[in-house]
Amino acid sequence: MTTRTTTRAAALAATGLLLTACGGGSAQDGKPSFEGRGPITYVAGKDTTGTVQPMLDRWNKAHPKEKVTFIQLPTDADAQRQQMIQNAETKSDAYTVLSLDVVWTSEFAAHQWIDRLPEKRYPLGKMLKPVVETSRYRGGLYAVPSSSDGGMLYYRTDLLKKAGVAGPPTTWAQMTAACAKVKKLPEAKDMTCYAGQFQKYEGLTVNFAEAVNSAGGTVTDAAGKPDVDTPEARKGLDFLSRSFKDGTIPKKAITYQEEDGRQAFQSGRLVFLRNWPYVYSLAQKSGIKGKFAVAPLPGLNGPGSSSLGGHNMAVSSSAKNKATALDFIEFMTSEKNTRTLLEDASLAPPYASLYDDRALIGQYPYLPVLKESIVRAVPRPRVVPYGDVTAAIQQEAYAVLNGDKSSAQALRDLQKALGKAVAQ
Template sequence: MRRGMRWIRVVCAVAVGALLLSGCGLGATPTDTAGTEGVGPVTLVTGQDLTGYLRGRLQAWNAEHPGEKATLIQLPSAADDVRAQMISNLQAKSDRYDVLNLDVVWTAEFAASGWITPLPAGQFPLDKFLKPVVGTAMYQDKLYAVPYVTNAGLLYYRKDILAREHLAPPRTWAELRSMAKTVAPRYGLKGYAGQFSPYEGLTVNYAEAVQSAGGQILTGRRSRPAVDSPADLKALQFLVDGVKEGWIPQEALTFDEEGSRKAFQSGRYLFMRNWPYAYDLAEAKGSEVAGDIGVEALPGPDGPGAASLGGSNLAVSSYSRHQKTARELIQFLTSLDNERQVLLKGSLPPVWAQLYTDPALVRRFPYLPVLRQSILTAQPRPVTPDYDQVSLAVAATVHDAMALRQSPRAAAARLRQELSAIVRSP
């Protein structure tokens, strides 16, 4: 019911937004037929800029391009709301948005719908980027966006506790399970916090377990469900066993990124899976675990696992009147100097490979070498225009299994059936 109502709200927001735009005359197809080479003022639409760094970047652009000024449009922070408002604008063929800051999992949907335009790969320094991130900007072998920031899940741990026990951080599921079950209680701690509430975060955590076990949620070019394969079942069983055995506490089934971060940062957990943003916050003044945090790659069944790629890409609206300027703004924002500021000012992982070995940056962000390796071995979430519905189905079904309302095998069979009804072949 919760999943259905969430989808209904998104569809309604899209429909209402499209009607409003059309009624206001903003939905007319641009009369400028030379939009692909159009030059002039542009807008950059994004989810809420929580750190404020983007305004400074656009101010730098505007100082150099007074006739092609860029204006920042901030949408709500919730990803569903951002996606819904972008879609309502694009379905109305409005030219209000020029450059769109898209979650990496939206690239396929927006490209397949014709809302964003293919980009000339030679115009951007793609060979300087971490290789896996470039794939998130491709759809059917064409470049539809340019990687802007990236992300990969990391394992956070209490290095002070493991040091007392003379233990290295876990590199396998068995080691994580053993330490979470036996070491954590000796220090009055709980075992493992992830993002296990029924939303996109759970889809990511499940995908990481599946990938680490050598499986896939969707397989092949025709995107067939593979969730009942032996590897996928092994991954789901691992998560369910964690709840049954107590080293994944029941309260963790309500955690999103912030919930798990606050629980770990308050000193209640030995281990946490989260994105890199949590590091600076957990090390900040007032944190109960400041100075005691270690970061490692996510564990897998037999060694380091495979994280899910996160981040965002910059794309050009098909309805922009000033697409040449929009492409040049993307060039500016993804240049080496600006990518450095993405990290320094925005605390977001950059896409340029060389920044991960910069000595000054590594001193400031000690997790960079681990993050680099995690990104290089990470995998994208399912590439499909139907990703949003896929994620809703995965999160709801996996949560039922982890809440012990359904066996892993029954949950996998149910999920396969749901995904078969959702996914469109490319």
């Protein structure tokens, strides 16, 4: 997906906010008018946890004239983004409230596919600062955090203990060494060491960025300027490439998305897994309950850095019934409901207080690790042409993991591709 030209963006600026009277209200002084009440839609990726519809049922029971219909998109983040953009470009009112990956906010705001929101309406001061920053574009609030996300290292406590490994690794070398000890156990002879998400989709961008950042490199600087052709970045990408070659990462992991890795870990095929917090509650219901824990992601010389994940809720600029949409976002992003999502689905809440709640920590001992992951996390490139940027990253990283390119050549090519993308 290529980004729109400046001319087209200007045309949108002139026309995109002229909403119909039966829709979200007319624009006044360039600002959206959040008017209109009635049925709306909530558009998000497929709910693999089963927690969203019960929450919508509570809303619908309390608001019989303003019911929300849940439109579930594919689990693949790239496919979600594509369908949301198609809806925006046709100015369809089929989508009302969008659940955006945190890195899409700038792109959607810049193209005026989503509306700038009334900031004072939401308790942003109670949320973790890095999480709130993902919902802003050029000083304005264009979405409200509904969940955050930080990558964590899941590991088999029972096997590490039996192999004489004192605790979880903090470096890649320690992880490899721990695996070698575990694989000497009879019950671990068919296991492999580690996996993340390496299929050619957004998960590969996440895992690539984490490897680069965890080796001291960067993908883009704070201003969005590409800076990936460096020795540090090569060390990160080389770790992934070498791990595929020497069997630390199983060959089949080149096809892994989040669910593939989760199932491999739960079925006893992996010692270590990089994944999001949602895995915790599901693994607790599996055969490895009580046999695993989580730790910060390892890095080259010490604890690594996660890519900052999560979702923000935004209002489609072409939607109807925007007054209802604002109320619904307030409902879904409340501390009460984000706590429910933490308890029922292990989704990371945006509210700082929930990570320090002693009762919650007793129930969910991973919370301190998760908070550390989020606070230390590095955002993926916050650039308007994000689609072009992530596509370039996926292409070059995948070529290296498949053995088609060296890390050095891929990073040189990626530097050029990113420079071209952000210059548009």
